[in-house]
Amino acid sequence: MKKRFISFILLSAIAVSTMLIFTSCGKKSDNEIYFLNFKPEIAEKYEEISKTYEAITGIKVKFSTAAANTYEQTLKSEIAKKDAPTIFQINGPIGYETWKNYCADLTDTQLYSILSDKTLAIKGEDGKVYGIPYVIEAYGIICNLSKFDEYFALTNRQTEINSFEEITDFYSLRTVVEDMTLHLDELSIKGVFGSTSLLSGEDWRWQTHLANIPFYLEAKEQNYNVGTGVEEFKFTHNVKMKNLFDLYINNSVTERSLLGSKSVSDSMAEFALGQCAMIQNGNWAWAQIKDVSGNTVKESDVRFLPLYNGGSDDSDMGLCIGTENYICINKNASEEDQKRAADFLYWLYSSTDGKKFVTEQLEFLTPFNTFNADETPSDPLAKEINRWLSDTEKVSVPWHFVAFPGTSFKNDFGSALLRYAQGSITWEDVVNTVKTRWKEETAKAR
Amino acid sequence: MYKRFSRYFPIFVLPILAAFIISFAVPFVMGIYLSFCDFTTVSDARFIGLENYKEAFGESFTHSLWYTALFSLASVITVNLAAFFLARLLTRGFKGTNFFRTVFFMPNLIGGIVLGYIWQIIINGILRYYGVDITFYEAYGFLGLLVLTNWQLIGYMMIIYVAGLQNIPGELREAAAIDGATASMELKHITLPLVMPSITVCTFLTLTNTFKLFDQNLALTAGAPNRRSAMLALDIYNTFYGGVGSEGVGQAKAVIFTLILGAIALLQLYLTKRRERDV
Known part of the structure; x- marks a missing residue:
């Protein structure tokens, strides 16, 4: 009798736990929006927004964040589920190519109606809108002004450039950088530029951001329609990329042969600790720089310089401004959920509460006309973007690299750059790799 | 009952x-x-027949196949020799035997990714005195992986060999010694035949583990330079997530990988098992 009782208990325990395994797989409640977030650095802040929005409307927004560099993987598995994300994001025309079967038409949404520059949106072949940018970002060369002040105060410097303001093109930049390298000890820095991070997975600042320059110049000359993808990249302006890349790796904190072990956070830390005077990165880097313990860079000393590259229009150049964050709504979600998602996004970027979150917590500079001039983030790099944008004579460089054909191409570009830095291959080889890999990858996608 | x-x-x-x-x-x-489909997500696939398999046999796949095969062969030999040698040492009843067994086993408890990064730091730390790092040549990556794998697997295999050695009855050895067998004769005719079951298990484990090595490869070299040090599992991963519309090709490579691994493992089991029966 006792034995039967025990076995009964055991069996029911097994049965119950099996049931639990099956049911605990997560059930979405009816009025819930599922937002798959791309930016890990602001994952916690979204939780607060979710609370506020639920208090106002009773609709819950479930935020889930993919770990750094795994968004595509996460999206691939999440979107195949029954409770797929209602809101997700793509990184540009190439991302749209992958996800077009899942992007709902956003042409009639309120969010699209408040987009200041309608050309920024991602449009399909049918001319309808499928992705809306939600943040404007900019990158260039971030400078620590205090190091420049020290340099210009030196009596034994060899240049005729006397102030930071006089650096207006590649040649003035190079002159100053190369002379600074001769005075490293006096400036108490280890190198003029932070390490050119070429560790695999950490090379995006070069194979996309820096490579944007030659691609942009070529696209402008040849009238490429970047939005629909470019068949062939001739890389005619590769010398301009080489100019800057050589300057970075020859005047760096780290010896050029050892750059393959450096990560982005290594070089951000070098900048924050005052071991270098400049790094190439975007405005998102401020969050990283200010959190480095022992940070010596004052907010008032932070300046942006455009990627001067030796082209004829260097002095008219502005920062590289654009985005690779486009928001999409899942076409396969129910009509009701799609509507809810659109309402939430409109609320976030137009209501007083929502806007406050966006500027103060998320620290986004947005492309929407609902934001007034004073509703911008207060970090120094965001201020610098505004300063450059307000100078009407400067032409901003768009982020054309979003049309680069896929991760494989970018990784191969990155490893070619690494091997060039190590001296294993010549710059010619890098150019050829880029050209052939571009052709191969675009042919595959078609 | x-x-x-x-x-x-x-x-x-x-x-x-x-x-x-x-x-x-x-x-x-x-x-x-x-693997016969064109797909972005698993629930939305279109059948396209053998297209993926045609594309799968590219240069990167064949290169990583040879690289992996060579690596597996090298690791099976080094890991098993070292593990067997350590097991022999640690079954002689030295003082502190248990302590050393624990120490040698410990690396096996650390996860592959962590291990990869630790060894990357160590190896780069040494190589930097020569002005290079592990991303310079594929041979560096190969040797680095070999060292790492040995460090991780030797302890585990050693435990299996220790168990095998302890199962050999003492009388047999004693009898052999009385009959005047030298140490090498004893090893060849008594010990090796009797630990054959352990050898089967250990070669099987090292072969399959090294053939499908992924985390260690990803963390240590991530394929640098230029994917030349990417082993099969990493190549499949890179293909799957690397470009627009290449998920199917990655999947086809994965199926081929499974077939190759299965065939090799069965062949190895057949060969070593046959030796077991000879005893």
């Missing part, structure tokens, strides 16, 4: 069977099907 329990057979087997079907059988069959 047996009859009474056998009535409950379905209830006892159900949870495991369900788990096996859900997490192994179904994904496996689906994976084979998907």
Whole structure:
């Protein structure tokens, strides 16, 4: 009798736990929006927004964040589920190519109606809108002004450039950088530029951001329609990329042969600790720089310089401004959920509460006309973007690299750059790799 | 007694069977099907026949196949020799034997990714005195992986060999010694034949583990330079996530990988098992 009782208990325990395994797989409640977030650095802040929005409307927004560099993987598995994300994001025309079967038409949404520059949106072949940018970002060369002040105060410097303001093109930049390298000890820095991070997975600042320059110049000359993808990249302006890349790796904190072990956070830390005077990165880097313990860079000393590259229009150049964050709504979600998602996004970027979150917590500079001039983030790099944008004579460089054909191409570009830095291959080889890999990858996608 | 329990057979087997079907059988069959499809997500696939397989045999796949095969061969030899040698040392009843067994076993408890990064720091730390790092040549990556794998697997294999050696009856050795057998004769005719079951297990484990090595490869070199040090599993991963519309090709490579691994493992089991029967 006792034995039967025990076995009964055991069996029911097994049965119950099996049931639990099956049911605990997560059930979405009816009025819930599922937002798959791309930016890990602001994952916690979204939780607060979710609370506020639920208090106002009773609709819950479930935020889930993919770990750094795994968004595509996460999206691939999440979107195949029954409770797929209602809101997700793509990184540009190439991302749209992958996800077009899942992007709902956003042409009639309120969010699209408040987009200041309608050309920024991602449009399909049918001319309808499928992705809306939600943040404007900019990158260039971030400078620590205090190091420049020290340099210009030196009596034994060899240049005729006397102030930071006089650096207006590649040649003035190079002159100053190369002379600074001769005075490293006096400036108490280890190198003029932070390490050119070429560790695999950490090379995006070069194979996309820096490579944007030659691609942009070529696209402008040849009238490429970047939005629909470019068949062939001739890389005619590769010398301009080489100019800057050589300057970075020859005047760096780290010896050029050892750059393959450096990560982005290594070089951000070098900048924050005052071991270098400049790094190439975007405005998102401020969050990283200010959190480095022992940070010596004052907010008032932070300046942006455009990627001067030796082209004829260097002095008219502005920062590289654009985005690779486009928001999409899942076409396969129910009509009701799609509507809810659109309402939430409109609320976030137009209501007083929502806007406050966006500027103060998320620290986004947005492309929407609902934001007034004073509703911008207060970090120094965001201020610098505004300063450059307000100078009407400067032409901003768009982020054309979003049309680069896929991760494989970018990784191969990155490893070619690494091997060039190590001296294993010549710059010619890098150019050829880029050209052939571009052709191969675009042919595959078609 | 047996009859009474056998009535409950379905209830006892159900949870495991369900788990096996859900997490192994179904994904496996689906994976084979998907390798013949063009797809972005697993629930939305279009059948395209053998296209993926045609594309799968590219330069990167054949290179990583040879790289992996060579690496597996090298690791099977080095790991097993070292593990067997250590096991012999640690079955002689030295003082502190248990302490050393624990120490040698410990690296096996650290996860592959962590291990990869630790060794990357160590190796780069040494190489920097020569002005290079592990990303310079594929041979550096190969040697680095070999050192790492040895460090991780030797302890585990050693434990298996220790168990095997302890099972050899002392009388046999004693008798051999009385008959005047030298140490090498004893090793060849007594010890090796009797630990053959352990050798089967250990070669099987090292072969399959090194053939499908992934985390260590990803963390240590991530394929640098230029994917030349990417082993098969990493190559499959890179293909799957690397470009627009190449998921199917990655899946096809994965199926080929499974077939190769299965064939090699069965062949190895057949060969070493045959030796076991000879005893």
